[in-house]
Amino acid sequence: MPMEIFDLTIHELHDKLESKEVSSVEATRAMLARIEATDPKIGSFITVTKEQALADAEVADRCIADGKTGMLTGIPLALKDIFLTEGVRTTCGSRILHNFIPPYSATSWEKLKGQGAVLLGKLNQDEFAMGSSNESSCFGPSRNPWNTECIPGGSSGGSAAAVAARQATATLGTDTGGSIRQPASHCGCVGLKPTYGRVSRYGVIAYASSLDQVGPLTRDVTDCAVILGAIAGHDPKDSTSVDAPVPDYKAALTGNIKGLRIGLPKEYFIEGLDPDVQKTMAQAIETYRKLGADFVDISLPHTDFAVATYYLIATAEASSNLARYDGVRFGHRSPQADGLIDMMTKSRSEGFGLEVKRRIMIGTYALSSGYYDAYYVKAQKVRTLIMHDFIRAFEEVDVILTPVAPTPAFKIGEKINDPLQMYLSDIFTIPVNLAGTCAIALPAGFSANGLPIGLQLIGKPFNEETILRAAHAFEQATDWHNRKAEL
Amino acid sequence: MKYQPVIGLEIHVQLLTDSKIFCGCSTKFGAEPNSQTCPVCLGLPGALPVFNEKVAEFAIKAGLATNCTISPRSIFARKNYFYPDLPKGYQISQFEEPICLKGWLDIQVDGGLKRIGITRIHMEEDAGKLVHGDISGLEDGSGVDLNRACTPLLEIVSEPDLRSADEAIAYLKKIHQIVTWLGICDGNMEEGSFRCDANVSVMPAGSQTFGTRAEIKNVNSFKFVKQAIEHEIERQIDLIEDGGTVVQETRLFDPNSGKTRSMRGKEEAHDYRYFPDPDLVPLVIDDAWVQRVRSELPELPEQKIMRFTDEYGIPAYDAEVLTASRPLAEYYEECVTLNGNGKAVSNWVMGELTRALNDSGASIDKCPVTPRLLAELLKLIDSGTISGKIAKTVFDEMWRSGKEPGKIVEEQGLIQVSDSGAIEAIIDEILAREAEQVAEYRSGKEKLFGFFVGQVMKASKGKANPALVNELLLKKLNE
Numbered sequence: 001m002p003m004e005i006f007d008l009t010i011h012e013l014h015d016k017l018e019s020k021e022v023s024s025v026e027a028t029r030a031m032l033a034r035i036e037a038t039d040p041k042i043g044s045f046i047t048v049t050k051e052q053a054l055a056d057a058e059v060a061d062r063c064i065a066d067g068k069t070g071m072l073t074g075i076p077l078a079l080k081d082i083f084l085t086e087g088v089r090t091t092c093g094s095r096i097l098h099n100f101i102p103p104y105s106a107t108s109w110e111k112l113k114g115q116g117a118v119l120l121g122k123l124n125q126d127e128f129a130m131g132s133s134n135e136s137s138c139f140g141p142s143r144n145p146w147n148t149e150c151i152p153g154g155s156s157g158g159s160a161a162a163v164a165a166r167q168a169t170a171t172l173g174t175d176t177g178g179s180i181r182q183p184a185s186h187c188g189c190v191g192l193k194p195t196y197g198r199v200s201r202y203g204v205i206a207y208a209s210s211l212d213q214v215g216p217l218t219r220d221v222t223d224c225a226v227i228l229g230a231i232a233g234h235d236p237k238d239s240t241s242v243d244a245p246v247p248d249y250k251a252a253l254t255g256n257i258k259g260l261r262i263g264l265p266k267e268y269f270i271e272g273l274d275p276d277v278q279k280t281m282a283q284a285i286e287t288y289r290k291l292g293a294d295f296v297d298i299s300l301p302h303t304d305f306a307v308a309t310y311y312l313i314a315t316a317e318a319s320s321n322l323a324r325y326d327g328v329r330f331g332h333r334s335p336q337a338d339g340l341i342d343m344m345t346k347s348r349s350e351g352f353g354l355e356v357k358r359r360i361m362i363g364t365y366a367l368s369s370g371y372y373d374a375y376y377v378k379a380q381k382v383r384t385l386i387m388h389d390f391i392r393a394f395e396e397v398d399v400i401l402t403p404v405a406p407t408p409a410f411k412i413g414e415k416i417n418d419p420l421q422m423y424l425s426d427i428f429t430i431p432v433n434l435a436g437t438c439a440i441a442l443p444a445g446f447s448a449n450g451l452p453i454g455l456q457l458i459g460k461p462f463n464e465e466t467i468l469r470a471a472h473a474f475e476q477a478t479d480w481h482n483r484k485a486e487l
Numbered sequence: 488m489k490y491q492p493v494i495g496l497e498i499h500v501q502l503l504t505d506s507k508i509f510c511g512c513s514t515k516f517g518a519e520p521n522s523q524t525c526p527v528c529l530g531l532p533g534a535l536p537v538f539n540e541k542v543a544e545f546a547i548k549a550g551l552a553t554n555c556t557i558s559p560r561s562i563f564a565r566k567n568y569f570y571p572d573l574p575k576g577y578q579i580s581q582f583e584e585p586i587c588l589k590g591w592l593d594i595q596v597d598g599g600l601k602r603i604g605i606t607r608i609h610m611e612e613d614a615g616k617l618v619h620g621d622i623s624g625l626e627d628g629s630g631v632d633l634n635r636a637c638t639p640l641l642e643i644v645s646e647p648d649l650r651s652a653d654e655a656i657a658y659l660k661k662i663h664q665i666v667t668w669l670g671i672c673d674g675n676m677e678e679g680s681f682r683c684d685a686n687v688s689v690m691p692a693g694s695q696t697f698g699t700r701a702e703i704k705n706v707n708s709f710k711f712v713k714q715a716i717e718h719e720i721e722r723q724i725d726l727i728e729d730g731g732t733v734v735q736e737t738r739l740f741d742p743n744s745g746k747t748r749s750m751r752g753k754e755e756a757h758d759y760r761y762f763p764d765p766d767l768v769p770l771v772i773d774d775a776w777v778q779r780v781r782s783e784l785p786e787l788p789e790q791k792i793m794r795f796t797d798e799y800g801i802p803a804y805d806a807e808v809l810t811a812s813r814p815l816a817e818y819y820e821e822c823v824t825l826n827g828n829g830k831a832v833s834n835w836v837m838g839e840l841t842r843a844l845n846d847s848g849a850s851i852d853k854c855p856v857t858p859r860l861l862a863e864l865l866k867l868i869d870s871g872t873i874s875g876k877i878a879k880t881v882f883d884e885m886w887r888s889g890k891e892p893g894k895i896v897e898e899q900g901l902i903q904v905s906d907s908g909a910i911e912a913i914i915d916e917i918l919a920r921e922a923e924q925v926a927e928y929r930s931g932k933e934k935l936f937g938f939f940v941g942q943v944m945k946a947s948k949g950k951a952n953p954a955l956v957n958e959l960l961l962k963k964l965n966e
Contacts, residue, residue, distance in 0.1 A: 084531075084532065102533070166592035210765035236537065238537075239766065240765075240767075319760075323576020324531075330531070366565070434927075
């Protein structure tokens with residue numbers, strides 16, 4: 001079967017653009033046509049910026065003609081609708097922002113754009129990034145390209161589905177408790193959550209400020225390294241972004257992981273783990289053994305408390321972060337309000353969906369006078385313990401290998417009325433956000449009924465190179481990433 | 488029964504930084520509504536605060552000047568509440584770990600000194616402003632002006648150490664003097680750049696247990712603060728005397744009636760849900776930073792008073808008056824450096840200069856009589872070129888024209904006559920003309936001496952050297 005343009009990775013398309021085999025306008029048209037053809041089934045796009053994309057592609061083609069190109073020049077990308085894009089509606093999957101056109105762009109998008117990337121549009125997501133299935137979006141769920149009855153995962157569901165459906169060469173998502181890695185795993189793509197502070201959060205709509213981090217979703221590990229290199233680095237507009245040098249991530253992909261010490265935390269290989277996931281992990285471990293890695297049994301003793309801790313800290317921060325949506329300056333304002341308080345109350349009641357309201361209420365409660373010490377302060381203490389779990393583990397190992405999610409993608413509607421079950425789908429990803437370190441999800445196999453299963457590699461803080469190298473070596477030794485969802 | 492009032496003040500000081508506390512927007516007062524805003528101070532989605540370190544420097548200055556400990560690590564916290572002028576739905580402030588802790592100030596109370604404790608000083612952002620009524624595009628609506636949003640404030644919180652409205656005012660004035668002296672606040676109470684909330688309670692005299700307190704919000708002049716506290720003390724005492732109990736509440740002062748009224752009770756009190764702001768990293772202040780700010784601190788009023796009395800030999804009262812503001816003290820000192828006569832300069836600054844400033848409403852830094860001109864004038868007196876009386880005329884002329892005093896004396900022929908021959912001639916003429924009075928004087932009515940002096944001075948148009956006139960007159964009359 002001949003390779004279509006929309007099937008190409010960033011580095012493959014880059015080579016074809018360089019050699020003038022394909023122009024950026026052609027590539028962009030191909031992606032737009034692909035979106036048009038497949039999105040009615042998938043629903044990964046909230047907004048398609050067709051004209052802007054073609055105009056950007058023309059500019060990129062001129063740069064290519066002038067020989068002024070980088071890895072991203074002319075590459076058609078799409079962004080989770082949580083990234084502010086100047087002049088392009090940004091909804092965060094919420095009715096309360098259904099009409100919000102931002103006057104400025106997120107730093108991460110500015111960086112990609114500055115390197116010549118083309119914006120195809122804005123991607124579906126759980127409302128305010130709160131969800132694990134993309135079902136809380138006010139635009140309706142996006143669907144898993146491998147089985148459209150299933151969820152693509154969340155909250156960056158559209159970002160993962162768009163990559164798996166080859167609607168965009170790569171996408172950006174955000175990860176607060178697994179929101180990049182879990183959908184990447186469910187859709188069979190590569191997703192990286194960088195170390196907290198590695199990528200600027202400026203212009204990214206905040207869910208939980210101490211946990212949110214921007215990262216790429218891509219076809220393969222090389223693309224992931226390319227995008228990370230483009231968006232990483234200190235941003236004077238984000239005080240929590242760290243001023244540390246940005247290594248050449250692509251150069252780190254040497255293929256050599258001989259002697260790499262990989263930790264297997266016993267708390268992540270529990271009974272009740274889906275048998276397909278279990279089998280996939282066992283195969284992955286075998287693959288790594290063959291590649292020359294050494295395995296070490298480790299313990300992350302406070303893992304059990306991670307989900308509870310997360311749902312206190314994240315909701316507490318969210319309850320405050322979402323206070324600005326009051327109908328006063330932008331976004332939805334209730335047309336039938338009587339007076340100030342009524343206007344704010346109605347605008348918020350009408351504008352926010354069920355899951356967002358649930359989390360605002362939990363967070364408000366956790367911060368309330370009389371409960372603050374018992375919930376928020378206690379959660380912060382546990383967070384410190386979880387962080388120490390990882391610090392201790394990384395004294396013995398270079399990388400930690402775990403499943404991304406306890407099960408493959410579930411059916412749309414299956415867990416929507418059971419928030420606790422839904423929350424548990426992030427059980428293996430949440431501790432990484434609490435610890436503030438980095439982790440990558442990559443395709444590692446398929447379930448019996450043909451749904452992708454991902455593998456998670458957790459790295460030391462600011463050591464994305466090592467997990468990228470380990471992921472890349474695995475990718476070289478397997479062909480899971482080459483499988484394509486048929487649409 | 489006698490009652491003892493207990494008062495603590497929370498003073499809000501708007502800082503004179505050029506840009507806002509968490510973004511680069513200008514803090515200038517009076518610009519077009521919302522013209523000094525950006526995504527950060529508008530609270531747009533995705534915007535993040537970046538701390539302006541100048542604010543920390545100003546806070547350290549205030550802390551050092553009020554004997555506080557500067558925290559090596561302090562953190563920002565979010566104070567959550569909904570209001571249309573609060574764009575993010577929370578105010579970034581400091582709560583559990585503020586920048587300055589445990590300071591004090593001495594205030595004058597009945598001639599003695601009383602030490603008032605300062606609990607803490609913290610940094611925070613201001614909110615915007617609601618504009619009601621006639622706004623373009625909105626008939627009879629309300630608008631939000633966010634120019635002021637995110638301008639830096641310090642909140643200086645006192646211990647409940649104040650025991651009367653007068654003490655509260657003395658303390659408030661002291662803080663006002665210090666922050667304006669440091670140049671970190673313009674002190675303008677009407678524009679709201681210096682405002683205060685007062686916590687007031689009363690307890691039976693001699694008791695150790697404080698009564699329930701009421702908080703009086705945002706009172707915008709010294710006079711009103713005094714009125715508000717006095718009224719509140721009276722209200723609480725009356726309430727207790729009538730068998731009632733004071734409830735914890737927030738009250739508003741109404742300047743028209745001079746009374747306070749309930750704004751919200753304890754039940755309606757906000758639960759601000761403070762928590763550390765995850766968008767900002769802890770502020771770390773090392774010793775070197777504190778030392779640098781300390782070395783840049785101006786000499787403070789108290790130190791200046793001591794030095795002025797020591798160095799320039801002026802009474803403590805003078806030194807205190809002269810240090811009421813930093814420009815006044817600097818004026819005095821500049822003048823005294825040029826002239827050397829501490830007391831003479833003090834008399835002139837406190838006398839003629841203050842009068843002229845008050846009459847014209849000018850501020851001292853725009854005063855037409857510069858310290859150099861005043862020093863020149865005093866030199867003319869010291870050298871006997873003009874008399875003190877003539878000097879006042881010259882001063883008024885300098886104020887009008889800004890001319891050199893020497894030039895004014897020369898142009899208007901005001902040089903003092905110290906030639907005894909010339910003065911004797913005038914005396915002779917007067918004594919001849921006023922023979923009757925001379926006779927009376929010589930027969931023992933010595934009170935008339937002043938009359939002769941006056942006549943001589945008048946005849947000389949004020950230019951005769953008064954000491955010489957006295958001496959020669961005495962001699963002639965007693966001949």
